[in-house]
Amino acid sequence: MGRSACCEKVGLKKGPWTPEEDQKLLAYIQQHGHGSWRALPAKAGLRRCGKSCRLRWTNYLRPDIKRGKFSLQEEQTIIQLHALLGNRWSAIASHLPKRTDNEIKNYWNTHLKKRLSKMGIDPATHKRKTDALSPRQLKDATTLSHLAQWESARLEAEARFVRESKVLHHLPPPPTVAPLHLDVQTVKYNPISGAIFATTTTSAAAPNCSLESPISSIHPLSAIHQYDAANPMNFPAAAFSMDAAVNTNAVLPDFVEGLTDILLENMNDQELNSSGGVVDGVPGCDVGEICSGEFEENTSYWNNVLNLVNCSPFGSPVF
DNA sequence: AAATCACTCAACCGCCCATAT
């Protein structure tokens, strides 16, 4: 099945948009809405491909776009979300109001990627470039990887929900789950299936998240997909997994943090090492070497990643 | 002052997915 071109290229203008073209596009959309992008250029009097119009609108002309320098908070959010989602720019953008995926992608490629590299972190994996994991570390990293996959899927589902909510105004508010705590009592990991199970009970409200998704990391993806708009609280019982003993009665965010600690503890065993030198203005570290300060940075780096995903994108304190 | 290099970012391209026919 051949894919036809999105529009006839003959006679169509390419390259940078002129102020006149911007004005035409803006005026048309403000008056009529964009409707079919394919049909828009002719109606708006533009010699452009519909796709080009859509791009210009979504990345530049849309009124709800924030331009200019990224704040520290935004940078941190991008890095953390990238650690979980990878190059899923639209999903990342859905967590950064008023920023476009294109802008975030550019910012990542030109600034953040380099910065992480300088810090000795592989921007693709968010792991130390020199990591040589022991079997135990590998096991824990695998566990963390499972979690990351869960969170990745969940965040994507949430991003989808945000997108759909923008279109379907009649939908009820997003699933602002009432404060709910899950006391993790037992946690088991099936190494064959990779499944995660936990016995949990619900109790009081979780700290640190003003609007949390306490189901984070513990509900199967199907639970997200089966989100019942009429009854947002109707989530199925929780299940979780890990191959290690975990403090019982941990409130979820602490529990997740505990996972990080396990991984980082192992990193610490092998890599903790102090030395002289300077990394990006951090005294006492040489590039590519681990020092205690850097270890703390790492700890907080991953803790931030995991804490972040335990806050819903809907009005979470991150933004 | 001119040439070269490095960087940024708007825009394009090709692919994929969902939906319509």
Place this chain on the structure above:
DNA sequence: AATATGGGCGGTTGAGTGATT
């Protein structure tokens, strides 16, 4: 079921611009 189409996404490009030699 097969095909066509529109919209969206991520990767890449290249013009513009500032910094350096």
